[in-house]
Amino acid sequence: MKKVSGLFNKVVKTTGIVSIASIMSANAMANATFDFTQSLNENANTKVVFADNAQELDGALAKLNQESNGQILSLIKLNDFDASFGSTLHLQMVAGTESLLIVGTNDEDGELDAPDLQNLGGKIAGALKSSSKTFNADIHIDNLATTINTPSAHIAYGYQLRHYSFDRYKTKKSSGESTINLVTQNASAASSKFNTDLLFVAQGVHLARDLATEPxxxxxxxxxxxxxxxxxxxxxxxxxxxxxxxxxxxxxxxxxxxxxxxxxxxxxxxxxxxxxxxxxxxxxxxxxxxxxxxxxxxxxxxxxxxxxxxxxxxxxxxxxxxxxxxxxxxxxxxxxxxxxxxxxxxxxxxxxxxxxxxxxxxxxxxxxxxxxxxxxxxxxxxxxxxxxxxxxxxxxxxxxxxxxxxxxxxxxxxxxxxxxxxxxxxxxxxxxxxxxxxxxxxxxxxxxxxxxxxxxxxxxxxxxxxxxxxxxxxxxxxxxxxxxxxxxxxxxxxxxxxNDVAPKGSQxxxxxxxxxxxxxxxx
CATH class of the missing domain: 3.40.630.10 (Zn peptidases)
Structure with missing residues (x-):
C-alpha cells in the first residue's frame, strides 16, 4: 500500500487505481419505492393521471376536473395540451392537489403495448424529477387502452429504467426520495410481476450503465x-x-x-x-x-x-x-x-x-x-x-x-x-x-x-x-x-x-x- 498525497489514502496497484467504493454501485437516484394498491395514498402530494382525449376527459382526470369545477379542462385548453402519446402537462395547486401531472396516451397505433407503457413510466419519471426531488405520488391506472394484464407493472418498470443518475464523483449527490403509489384494480398481480420479474431487468440495465459510465x-x-x-x-x-x-x-x-x-x-x-x-x-x-x-x-x-x-x-x-x-x-x-x-x-x-x-x-x-x-x-x-x-x-x-x-x-x-x-x-x-x-x-x-x-x-x-x-x-x-x-x-x-427510458449517457x-x-x- 502506498500513500497518495491529498485528503484521502488510496490503494495503488500495478494494474491501476481502484478503491472499494469504485466497484460498488452507488446510484442515489437509481431506486424508487413502488406500492401497488387499490386505494389512494392520503400522503401523496403529487397525482399522475392519463388523458386519451383532451376534450372529453374520463377516469380519474374527469373526477378531478369535476372537483375543480372545470378548472382543469380550462387549463388544458389554455396550454394547448392535445393528449398525444407521451405529451405532459404539469399543473400546480389545482383540485386540492399540490402537483398534478397529466400524461397523454392517444396513440395512432391503437392499443398500447408493453414498450408503450414502459415509455409512459419513463415519461413520468423524467417529468417528476425535473420538478421535484422528493415527492409522494399517486399514479392512477384506470383508463389505458391496452391488452397487457398488468399495465401498472410496466409503467413502474419504465419509471425505474428512467430513474437513474450516476453521481459518484459529484460533490453534491442526488438525495431525493420518491414514493410511487400505483392505484390499480389488479394490484396483487402487478406487484408480483414487477417485484419478481421486471425490477430485475431494470437492475440489469442499471448495472450495464454503471459499468459503461465508470472512468x-x-x-x-x-x-x-x-x-x-x-x-x-x-x-x-x-x-x-x-x-x-x-x-x-x-x-x-x-x-x-x-x-x-x-x-x-x-x-x-x-x-x-x-x-x-x-x-x-x-x-x-x-x-x-x-x-x-x-x-x-x-x-x-x-x-x-x-x-x-x-x-x-x-x-x-x-x-x-x-x-x-x-x-x-x-x-x-x-x-x-x-x-x-x-x-x-x-x-x-x-x-x-x-x-x-x-x-x-x-x-x-x-x-x-x-x-x-x-x-x-x-x-x-x-x-x-x-x-x-x-x-x-x-x-x-x-x-x-x-x-x-x-x-x-x-x-x-x-x-x-x-x-x-x-x-x-x-x-x-x-x-x-x-x-x-x-x-x-x-x-x-x-x-x-x-x-x-x-x-x-x-x-x-x-x-x-x-x-x-x-x-x-x-x-x-x-x-x-x-x-x-x-x-x-x-x-x-x-x-x-x-429518451423516455434513459437519461443521456450510457443506455x-x-x-x-x-x-x-x-x-x-x-x-
Missing amino acids: GKNMYPEAFVKHVKAKFKGVKNIDIDVLDMRDIEKLGMGALAGVGKGSINDPRLLVISYRGAAKNEAPLALVGKGITFDTGGISLKSNSGMWAMKSDLSGAAAVAGAVYAAAKREESINVVGFMPLAENMPSQDAIRPGDVLETMKGVSIEIMSTDAEGRLILADAVHYAQQEYKPKMLLNIATLTGSAARALSDEYAAVITRDFELSTQMMEVGKKSGEHVWPLPLHPNHFEQIKSPIADIKNSGAGNPGASIGAAVVATFVDEDLPWVHLDIAGVDWLDAG GWGVRFMDQLVRDQAK
Whole structure:
C-alpha cells in the first residue's frame, strides 16, 4: 500500500487505481419505492393521471376536473395540451392537489403495448424529477387502452429504467426520495410481476450503465470482474469462471491476449453460467465485447471524443445485466454469458499494424488496424463458447463499427445473421423489448474481402461496408450450422440526449433485447 498525497489514502496497484467504493454501485437516484394498491395514498402530494382525449376527459382526470369545477379542462385548453402519446402537462395547486401531472396516451397505433407503457413510466419519471426531488405520488391506472394484464407493472418498470443518475464523483449527490403509489384494480398481480420479474431487468440495465459510465482508470478488466462478481453474490444457480492471462495463453487465445498486450492491465475472460433448465439442455450463449478503454492502440484515435471510449465495454456490460435478470427471476433456461475483457493501449508491448495473431481456432489474423480490436477479442470468445458449452444459439453484441452508427443512427442497432429469416425474428424481439434492430447484409463477398495475403484473414482495411466486414471477421469463428446473431450497438449505446427510458449517457442497451430473447428461447 502506498500513500497518495491529498485528503484521502488510496490503494495503488500495478494494474491501476481502484478503491472499494469504485466497484460498488452507488446510484442515489437509481431506486424508487413502488406500492401497488387499490386505494389512494392520503400522503401523496403529487397525482399522475392519463388523458386519451383532451376534450372529453374520463377516469380519474374527469373526477378531478369535476372537483375543480372545470378548472382543469380550462387549463388544458389554455396550454394547448392535445393528449398525444407521451405529451405532459404539469399543473400546480389545482383540485386540492399540490402537483398534478397529466400524461397523454392517444396513440395512432391503437392499443398500447408493453414498450408503450414502459415509455409512459419513463415519461413520468423524467417529468417528476425535473420538478421535484422528493415527492409522494399517486399514479392512477384506470383508463389505458391496452391488452397487457398488468399495465401498472410496466409503467413502474419504465419509471425505474428512467430513474437513474450516476453521481459518484459529484460533490453534491442526488438525495431525493420518491414514493410511487400505483392505484390499480389488479394490484396483487402487478406487484408480483414487477417485484419478481421486471425490477430485475431494470437492475440489469442499471448495472450495464454503471459499468459503461465508470472512468476507465477504475474499470479495467479485473475491476470489471470484481464489480460483476459482487453483483452476482448470492444469486442462485450461478457459476462464475474467470480466465486470466495464463489461461488465455494456455488456450491459445492469441487475439484476446494480443489486444491486451499494450496495457499494464491484463485481459480476462469472464464466464457466467446460469442453469435454470436440465443440465443436459444446450444453453443460449451471449457474448459481449468488453474493451474497458479503447485508445485505438498503435492506430491511435484522435483526442476528440476519446473520453467516451470508457463505454467500449457496453456489450459485455449488457451481457452481465441480461444474465443477472434471467437468474434473478429464475427463468427456465440455461444461459451462459461470455465477457472477453481487455484494455486497448499503445506501448512498447502493443501489437502493431502488420502483425499476425494466432487464434484459439487456429485461424491467423493479420492486423491492419489495432483500432479494429473488438472483433479480435470476440473471435476467441465465440470459439471458446462453442467448444466448451455447445450452445443451441449464439448472440454476440458489441460497440463494433462507426459504419453501423452512420447507417442506422441512434434509432436502431444493426443486426447481422447468415439467415435473413433469423434477422426478421430478431426484429420482432426488438419490437417486443423496446430496443429496435434493423438488418444489414452478410454477403459471400465480405468474406472474400477479408482474406489476407500473409495470413488467413485480416481484421480490417477491406473497404465498405464496414459493419458487414466486422461481422464477417466474427462469423469466421462461428460454426455455419449454429444459429448466430451479431448485434452492432455502436450507434445506440451512448446518447448525448436522454429518451423516455434513459437519461443521456450510457443506455445499458441490449439488456432488454437479450432479456426478451431469453424469454422467447425459454418458451
